[in-house]
Amino acid sequence: MSTLSPDSAWWRQAAVYQIYPRSFSDANGDGMGDLPGVTARMGYLSALGIDAIWLSPFYPSALADGGYDVDDYRNVDPRLGSLSDFNAMVSAAHASGIRVIVDIVPNHSSNRHEWFQAALASAPGSPERARYHFLDGLGADGELPPSDWPSHFGGPAWTRVPDGQWYLHLFATEQPDFNWDHPEVREDFHTTLRFWADRGVDGFRVDVAHALIKDMSLPLRSKPALEILVDDGTDPLFDRDEVHEVFAGWRSVLNEYDPPKAAVAEAWVPFTNRRLKYARPTELGQAFNFDLLQAPFSAVEFRSIAEKCLSEADASGASSTWVFSNHDVVRHPSRYALPDGSTLADLEAWLLADGATPVVDLARGLRRARAATLFMLGLPGSAYLYQGEELGLFEVADLPASSLQDPTWFRTGNKVKGRDGCRVPLPWSASTANFGFGGTPWLPQPEWFGEHAADVQDGVAGSTLEMYRAALKLRGTLQTSESLEWLSSPGASVVHYRRPNGWEVLTNFAAVPAALPAGVDLSKVVLSSGAPATESIPAETTLWLAP
Numbered sequence: 001m002s003t004l005s006p007d008s009a010w011w012r013q014a015a016v017y018q019i020y021p022r023s024f025s026d027a028n029g030d031g032m033g034d035l036p037g038v039t040a041r042m043g044y045l046s047a048l049g050i051d052a053i054w055l056s057p058f059y060p061s062a063l064a065d066g067g068y069d070v071d072d073y074r075n076v077d078p079r080l081g082s083l084s085d086f087n088a089m090v091s092a093a094h095a096s097g098i099r100v101i102v103d104i105v106p107n108h109s110s111n112r113h114e115w116f117q118a119a120l121a122s123a124p125g126s127p128e129r130a131r132y133h134f135l136d137g138l139g140a141d142g143e144l145p146p147s148d149w150p151s152h153f154g155g156p157a158w159t160r161v162p163d164g165q166w167y168l169h170l171f172a173t174e175q176p177d178f179n180w181d182h183p184e185v186r187e188d189f190h191t192t193l194r195f196w197a198d199r200g201v202d203g204f205r206v207d208v209a210h211a212l213i214k215d216m217s218l219p220l221r222s223k224p225a226l227e228i229l230v231d232d233g234t235d236p237l238f239d240r241d242e243v244h245e246v247f248a249g250w251r252s253v254l255n256e257y258d259p260p261k262a263a264v265a266e267a268w269v270p271f272t273n274r275r276l277k278y279a280r281p282t283e284l285g286q287a288f289n290f291d292l293l294q295a296p297f298s299a300v301e302f303r304s305i306a307e308k309c310l311s312e313a314d315a316s317g318a319s320s321t322w323v324f325s326n327h328d329v330v331r332h333p334s335r336y337a338l339p340d341g342s343t344l345a346d347l348e349a350w351l352l353a354d355g356a357t358p359v360v361d362l363a364r365g366l367r368r369a370r371a372a373t374l375f376m377l378g379l380p381g382s383a384y385l386y387q388g389e390e391l392g393l394f395e396v397a398d399l400p401a402s403s404l405q406d407p408t409w410f411r412t413g414n415k416v417k418g419r420d421g422c423r424v425p426l427p428w429s430a431s432t433a434n435f436g437f438g439g440t441p442w443l444p445q446p447e448w449f450g451e452h453a454a455d456v457q458d459g460v461a462g463s464t465l466e467m468y469r470a471a472l473k474l475r476g477t478l479q480t481s482e483s484l485e486w487l488s489s490p491g492a493s494v495v496h497y498r499r500p501n502g503w504e505v506l507t508n509f510a511a512v513p514a515a516l517p518a519g520v521d522l523s524k525v526v527l528s529s530g531a532p533a534t535e536s537i538p539a540e541t542t543l544w545l546a547p
């Protein structure tokens, strides 16, 4: 029985909770989270007050990249369950009023995918090879890769096969890139979308959406640094204008359903106007916005990002999205615990030092993370939350090297630690073996996880879990429109906005209390991310004021 609201625009202001299935909940005790584990926790998810879950890949995979190396797009990894477990999970979610979004990985398959296996078994120039990017190498004997392109996880983006040709992989060696100029590739992804849509999923998260189309004209153009992008659609690898034809095609498929299926692009495109092209109503509808995630905890930055993103989203017909944490980044309470002014390189160095240097201020990190979260949950648009953030989890920075699994760790010769520290299986109960996760977890849980366990926060006023529950519950009455008004405040450290229905949100980004803006009535405070507000706004705190 479904208790979903009939609203076809449900996604525009949804709170979406990301589940990294192998680390969420392990029902069969093998140490790896699974789909029955998700079903078993539906009561928890429902009490949290989210509108949808997004599942990272649960497809058959050798896990060379945590499941983003997909062997078969239309099946379930037997370690995580079966298609009937998937159906049961969708039914349980829908019965709880929760929608389901699944992750689609179109840029690359795994090297175990039947098409790639067929390509390897076939000759250069064969139709089997044409679904990927196989090329002859440079140099007298083709011994050099066809271009200088690096891969995202370190090392070159090309691997040579025994007959001498090279294939392209922008990520790990085990993730060959599809050739999206090939009609069979396009058609097969339409089949995959329909396969899951027919099983009742409500939306799709599209992995590395901006990479599908490449300029493969010979000679290949040089691109020695992947992260440097241009904003005019002419980069050889990313955000090329032709990619939008692909997503217009996807929109036609998604619109075959009533209500139409939702979709969100993962496109690390730094230019808001170009990123929003993926989010047009004629394409996916939404694109992740990683601007706040990459910003320091600062009043000026947060306000200018929110203003810019909201006005540009408005102009394009998309709704904005917000996110602070996901399975690819250091958890935000840890990021905010580093000394002010820390860069991405400092963050990586901190991870490599097992979190020992520089010394972090965890209490401050969590205080700021909670303030940032309430700032964001009050904004118009969709909030994407990552499992465990509602427990105030920090990054596990000191995982033993022998347990690390991220390809980044291996492909950089152990110079960049990678993303395992945010993927450690969740603590459900402080006093149960493996903190109630299930069997011995595939990544070890630190002892301090017990302090964050869901059962020790349950019903405890002021706990991070109860703050998330309260905010998500109040969001229902707060998100009645998609606009807001920025209000002026006396101090530069305070950001203040009001929604048309009278809700107000005030954040003090400073490490000391801030004076209240004139006219603010503290008796209207219904939620604080920190200490109760008496006559000022506490340090690094967000307040929600009801009308």
Ligand code: GLC
Pocket (backbone or CB within 6 Å): 065, 068, 069, 105, 171, 207, 208, 266, 327, 328
């Ligand atoms: C996306 C995923 C990341 C994965 C990569 C390659 O960025 O979020 O986890 O490694 O794509 O699929």
